[in-house]
Amino acid sequence: MPELPEVETIKRQLNREITGKKITGVEVLAVRTLRTSKAQFLEGVVGAKIKSVERRAKLLILNLNNGSSILTHLKMTGQYVYDGEAHKHTRVIFSFGPKLKIMFNDMRRFGYLKLVKTVDLPKFLANEYGPEPLEKSFTVQKLSEILKRRPNMKIKQSLMEQKLIAGIGNIYAQEACFMARVLPTRSAKSLKPDEIQKIYDSIRKVMTEAIKYGGSSAENYLNLYGKEGGFVPHLKVYGRGKEKCRRCGSILKTIKLGGRGTVYCEKCQK
DNA sequence: GTACTTGTTGAACG
DNA sequence: TCGTTCAACAAGTA
Numbered sequence: 044m045p046e047l048p049e050v051e052t053i054k055r056q057l058n059r060e061i062t063g064k065k066i067t068g069v070e071v072l073a074v075r076t077l078r079t080s081k082a083q084f085l086e087g088v089v090g091a092k093i094k095s096v097e098r099r100a101k102l103l104i105l106n107l108n109n110g111s112s113i114l115t116h117l118k119m120t121g122q123y124v125y126d127g128e129a130h131k132h133t134r135v136i137f138s139f140g141p142k143l144k145i146m147f148n149d150m151r152r153f154g155y156l157k158l159v160k161t162v163d164l165p166k167f168l169a170n171e172y173g174p175e176p177l178e179k180s181f182t183v184q185k186l187s188e189i190l191k192r193r194p195n196m197k198i199k200q201s202l203m204e205q206k207l208i209a210g211i212g213n214i215y216a217q218e219a220c221f222m223a224r225v226l227p228t229r230s231a232k233s234l235k236p237d238e239i240q241k242i243y244d245s246i247r248k249v250m251t252e253a254i255k256y257g258g259s260s261a262e263n264y265l266n267l268y269g270k271e272g273g274f275v276p277h278l279k280v281y282g283r284g285k286e287k288c289r290r291c292g293s294i295l296k297t298i299k300l301g302g303r304g305t306v307y308c309e310k311c312q313k
Numbered sequence: 314g315t316a317c318t319t320g321t322t323g324a325a326c327g
Numbered sequence: 328t329c330g331t332t333c334a335a336c337a338a339g340t341a
Contacts, residue, residue: 044319101320119319120338132338151337153320193330205321213319262318263339302333303319 045117046101047176047210048250049258049272053123054098056267057105060125061139065092066107068138076134076149078157087111087158100172100209104164112161115147121154123147125267150263172209176246181208183243190231190239198234198242199227200301211246213303214259214281219245221280226312227305228298252277280306 045053069088071077077084091107098104103123105113115121120132124146129136135147135156147156159167173189174181189207190198201207202216211219220227222245225238234242258264258272261282265271275282279289284297288308297306 046320116320118321149337150339151319153337196331203320301331304317 044119044212044214044262045121045258045264046212046215047098048215048253048274049264049266050098050101050103050117050210051254052258052266052272053117054096054103056125057096057103057123057145060143060267061093061145062095063092064139064143066090066137067140070136070138071134072129072136073134073149073152076147076152076155078155084156084158088113099168099175100205101212102168106161110161111158112164113156114159114164115156116154118149118151118153118155120150120263121147122149122263122265123267124265124269127269145267172205173207175209176211177250183240186243186246187236187239190234194230194232196231197227197300198225198229198231199305201231202242202246203301203303208246210250213305214261214278215246215249215253217281217306218249218279221307221312222249224312227300227307280308282306 066088069085071081074081091109094106094108096103096105101116103115126144127146129146132148132150133146134149137145174185190201193201199216199220202211202219203213217227219242223241225242253259253274256272256274256277257266259274259278260271261275280295283295284306286295288295288311291308291310293308293310295306295308297304
């Protein structure tokens, strides 16, 4: 499941490979993957150059040199793969000249691409998404204020709420709670300042580390070069229910929180 | 065959 | 209006 570190990895790789290049063709194999009519999409995209690639929350933003941007979300199983082979799950193919192609693959078809006006983006993004956890302006005070806005919400769910904080999903919310030694079920209002500080540090640390390893390929995430991320061996709780806690050796518990699987250590997390 | 996986949206509830 | 919960979406794996 691509979350901030995975999307950030793809963003950096896309910037390296396609920024400055001209989109010479687009092949749409699954029309429903587009959130813009096919005709409009092709008209707005073909012939344009990629000015830059950005990430906001889990969204990738491909800014074009004609005032439009492609807003794209990988959701659960989306992949951008450079020079791969098209296959059953390939939904859109971008061509950059006669040789280079980028495939958008998406097994579960939740992902999308949408053409928007670049100038409209800042307002839209500010409305829909909370602060970026790795930005300098995201301070522990900021996190504290954010948590106060939903005092009864369980901390793991607060961390995953995109309107409160951007980019954290089910994997890193669980990892951050473990690292902070706080139970995912604790209500926001029950957290003491030193616990909020630990959660803050943990979010930043786990995200930074995960980016360093190119993200986690827990399900089917692949980077632009079709390679898996290297962070899975570093995950402490996600996907490890009934296994031994790496810190204390006791058996990790699994519960459901907001309909999502949640693993934690009863002994280490309070 | 059944249960389970998840990011986001939109409906429904109080 | 707001916060919150929950089903739905899709398609694969165990």
